Every structure is written in structure tokens, then in C-alpha cells.
Amino acid sequence: xxxxxxxxxxxSSLRDYQPAVDASVYSGMRxxxxxxxxxxxxxxxxxxxxxxxxxxxxxxxxxxxNQSADAERCESHQPALLELKQPESTxxxxxxxxxxxxxxxxxxxxxxxxxxxxxxxxxxxSGNRNNSKVDDSTSDLNSGISAQPIIxxxxxxxxPEQGLTSPSSDPIxxxxxxxxxxxxxxVEAEKSTKTNNGKRALKVKVPKDIHTxxx
Amino acid sequence: xxxxxxxxxxKEIIDGCIRSEKRAQDRLYKKxxxxxxxxxLRYTKNKMEAQDVLQDVFVKIYNNIHTYHHDGSFEGWxxxxxxxxxxxxxxRNLKHAYQADVDDVVRSKDEPVYAEDLEYTAEEMxxxxxxLPLGYKTVFNLxxxxxxxxxxxxxxxxxxxxxxxxxxxxxxxxxxxxLEAISKIKSTVR
Numbered sequence: 001x002x003x004x005x006x007x008x009x010x011x012s013s014l015r016d017y018q019p020a021v022d023a024s025v026y027s028g029m030r031x032x033x034x035x036x037x038x039x040x041x042x043x044x045x046x047x048x049x050x051x052x053x054x055x056x057x058x059x060x061x062x063x064x065x066n067q068s069a070d071a072e073r074c075e076s077h078q079p080a081l082l083e084l085k086q087p088e089s090t091x092x093x094x095x096x097x098x099x100x101x102x103x104x105x106x107x108x109x110x111x112x113x114x115x116x117x118x119x120x121x122x123x124x125x126s127g128n129r130n131n132s133k134v135d136d137s138t139s140d141l142n143s144g145i146s147a148q149p150i151i152x153x154x155x156x157x158x159x160p161e162q163g164l165t166s167p168s169s170d171p172i173x174x175x176x177x178x179x180x181x182x183x184x185x186x187v188e189a190e191k192s193t194k195t196n197n198g199k200r201a202l203k204v205k206v207p208k209d210i211h212t213x214x215x
Numbered sequence: 216x217x218x219x220x221x222x223x224x225x226k227e228i229i230d231g232c233i234r235s236e237k238r239a240q241d242r243l244y245k246k247x248x249x250x251x252x253x254x255x256l257r258y259t260k261n262k263m264e265a266q267d268v269l270q271d272v273f274v275k276i277y278n279n280i281h282t283y284h285h286d287g288s289f290e291g292w293x294x295x296x297x298x299x300x301x302x303x304x305x306x307r308n309l310k311h312a313y314q315a316d317v318d319d320v321v322r323s324k325d326e327p328v329y330a331e332d333l334e335y336t337a338e339e340m341x342x343x344x345x346x347l348p349l350g351y352k353t354v355f356n357l358x359x360x361x362x363x364x365x366x367x368x369x370x371x372x373x374x375x376x377x378x379x380x381x382x383x384x385x386x387x388x389x390x391x392x393x394l395e396a397i398s399k400i401k402s403t404v405r
Contacts (some may be wrong), residue, residue: 006391007359010340014360017337018249018257022266026244029270036274118371 225289232280239278247290248273251297257344257356258301268304272297274306298361302371333397344394351386353381 038047230248231239251272256267275296283292335343344352353372357363358379363371365379371381 003387006387010390011360013335013337014257014344017256017341019253019341021248021252021269023267025248025252025266028266029244032270032274033277036278040278055376118400122223157336 254297255301258353268301272300334401335394339397343390347386351382354382356384358383
């Protein structure tokens with residue numbers, strides 16, 4: 001048998017060879033076709049480029065919405081904070097106002113005292129005055145009652161006549177307010193030495209028989 | 216009464232596939248899947264790979280069916296797509312495939328025996344072809360079944376013309392021996 005004849009024989013046998021195809025091939029082919037259409041750039045049908053655009057657009061929209069929402073929240077919260085702060089500041093202002101009256105009084109007395117004492121004591125008196133302010137606020141916080149008269153008396157007791165110690169002496173100040181107040185209040189104000197931070201702490205001892213004054 | 220010819224049916228299927236109609240695509244698949252699967256089997260190592268290539272063939276057909284202009288045989292056009300896809304698959308797997316030497320396959324270096332009446336079926340022939348190394352199988356199929364020349368085969372596969380010739384010769388020798396053995400077994404059974 002020549003080569004040509006052999007080849008013809010093989011060709012005729014293979015040419016019409018049609019084996020059966022599994023059913024699973026069709027589903028796989030459908031999947032491949034879908035994926036091919038999905039990845040193909042085509043205007044007429046939905047594909048991954050449309051999906052990418054959609055995702056990008058929605059992502060950008062979400063980011064922009066979040067940013068604008070944040071900005072709106074910040075804007076809307078700022079007045080609210082101010083409104084919240086406002087009553088607080090007013091309250092502080094009221095407290096400060098009530099203190100300032102006492103402060104003004106103490107300032108007057110301090111001025112008088114410094115005038116009497118001279119320049120050497122002016123620093124100390126102002127220091128005491130400041131301390132008395134703290135004393136005022138702490139007593140206000142602690143008791144919430146009649147801090148002003150106590151401070152006033154304490155301030156009055158800072159006068160040189162009341163035995164104001166020199167700056168180098170013991171900083172603990174005892175204010176015998178009972179001598180001057182009409183209600184015979186006995187207030188001991190202890191001013192501690194400087195703390196480690198360099199700040200001054202003030203301790204106020206209020207006796208149990210303290211009476212409040214309505215006026 | 217109007218008789219629909221095979222050509223009319225194919226034209227109808229093609230037009231439906233151009234419009235991406237699923238029904239037409241299914242009809243095309245049913246009509247030609249076996250034929251194209253046979254082609255894919257000849258160029259691949261096993262059935263699984265052939266099924267994979269067949270899927271790719273149909274995807275290509277559906278995606279490029281608008282390029283068919285009815286100027287030739289539609290079956291021939293599909294056959295060409297199947298062969299080209301199989302060759303693409305062969306080239307893709309070339310670096311991973313083990314290329315057996317021709318001496319591993321051809322049992323003896325004797326001259327081929329030309330038996331006058333070899334009895335074998337297409338199935339047996341396919342089994343013999345499947346045993347050939349992928350390169351020999353591809354060259355043999357392209358030359359014998361598809362009718363390409365050695366120069367064309369060399370260009371398609373990226374090999375030398377002489378390589379194509381020698382591979383064809385050794386594939387032929389091997390196949391003849393195998394088919395002769397099959398024929399002998401059949402004759403002794405009778």
C-alpha cells in the first residue's frame with residue numbers, strides 16, 4: 001500500500017468521525033460565552049466596563065455624600081455647641097459676676113492694703129487675692145452657699161493689721177472670719193504651700209455650725 | 216409545499232446566531248458539536264482537553280459568525296476555526312508538554328509494512344492517533360486530514376519543513392504498525 005492510499009484511508013475514516021459530546025460541555029460553553037460577552041467592550045450590551053463605571057460612579061457618589069454629610073453635620077453641630085455653651089457660659093458668667101462683686105470688693109481692700117503697706121506687700125496681697133478667688137470658687141463648689149461673705153471676710157483679714165505675714169513666712173493663712181462677720185462664722189482658710197507643679201492649692205475648713213445667710 | 220434544504224436551515228441558523236439568539240446558537244451546537252469534537256480530539260492529548268477546546272471553538276464561532284459571508288462552505292469555515300483553535304491550544308501548551316522522542320514511540324526502525332487490507336474502525340484509528348506524541352499527531356493531522364503542505368505546517372507550528380516531514384514519516388510508520396497489529400488480532404479472532 002502506497003503512502004497516498006494509506007493517507008486516503010485514514011482521511012476517509014477520520015473525516016466523518018463524530019464522537020458523542022458530554023452534556024456538561026454545553027453548559028461550560030455557555031459560561032465561557034457569557035464571560036466572553038461580559039469582558040468584550042460593546043456598547044449594546046451590559047458588560048464589565050458598564051459595571052466598572054457603575055461601581056466607580058456609585059463609589060464616588062457615596063464618598064461625596066459622606067463628605068457632604070460630614071460637612072453638614074459639622075455645620076449643624078457648631079450652632080448646637082454654641083447653644084449648649086451659651087447657657088453654661090451664662091451660668092459661669094453669673095457665678096463669675098457674683099464672684100466679681102466680691103472680687104471688686106477684695107480688690108478695693110487690696111488696693112487699700114497695698115496703699116497702706118507699700119510696694120513691698122503689694123505682690124503678696126495680690127497673691128492672696130488671687131488665692132481668695134480660688135477659695136471662693138472651691139467653697140462655692142463644695143457648699144454652694146455663702147461663699148462671698150466668707151471670702152470678703154477672708155480678704156479683709158488679709159490686711160496688714162490682721163497680721164498678714166511676710167512673703168517669706170508660713171503661707172498657711174488662717175482667716176478668723178468670726179471676728180468680723182456678723183453671723184459669727186468661724187472659717188479657717190488654710191493655704192497650702194506650693195505643690196510640685198508650682199501651683200497653689202487651697203484648703204478651706206468649714207465648721208459644722210456654719211449658718212447660711214440669705215442676704 | 217416548500218421543502219427546506221440543509222442550506223436554508225444553515226442560513227437561518229447563521230442569521231439567528233448573528234442576532235445572538237440563544238435558540239439558533241443551540242441549534243448550531245446540536246448540529247455541529249460532534250463533528251467539531253472529533254477534530255478537537257485529534258489535536259489534543261485527551262478527551263478533557265478536547266472538550267475545553269471545543270467550548271472555545273463554539274465561543275469563537277458565535278462571536279465571529281458575522282464575518283462569514285456565505286462565500287464558501289460553512290462547515291469548512293467551522294472546521295478551520297476548530298483546527299486553528301486546536302493549534303493555538305497546542306502552541307499554548309507546548310512549553311508544558313513533554314515532547315517524547317520519536318524513538319520512544321516507534322518500536323522498530325524497520326521499514327513500514329504496507330498491508331493491503333487493514334481492517335480498523337475510526338475509533339481504533341483515533342485511539343492509535345491519540346497515542347502519538349502531540350507534535351507528530353498535529354503534523355499528521357494537518358498534512359493527511361486537512362491537506363496542508365509541509366511549508367504551511369512549518370509556518371503554523373513554528374517548526375522547520377524538514378522537521379515536519381520527518382515527524383510525518385515517523386507518525387505514519389507508527390500508525391501503520393499499530394493498525395497492522397489490530398488487523399492481525401481481528402483476523403485471528405475470526
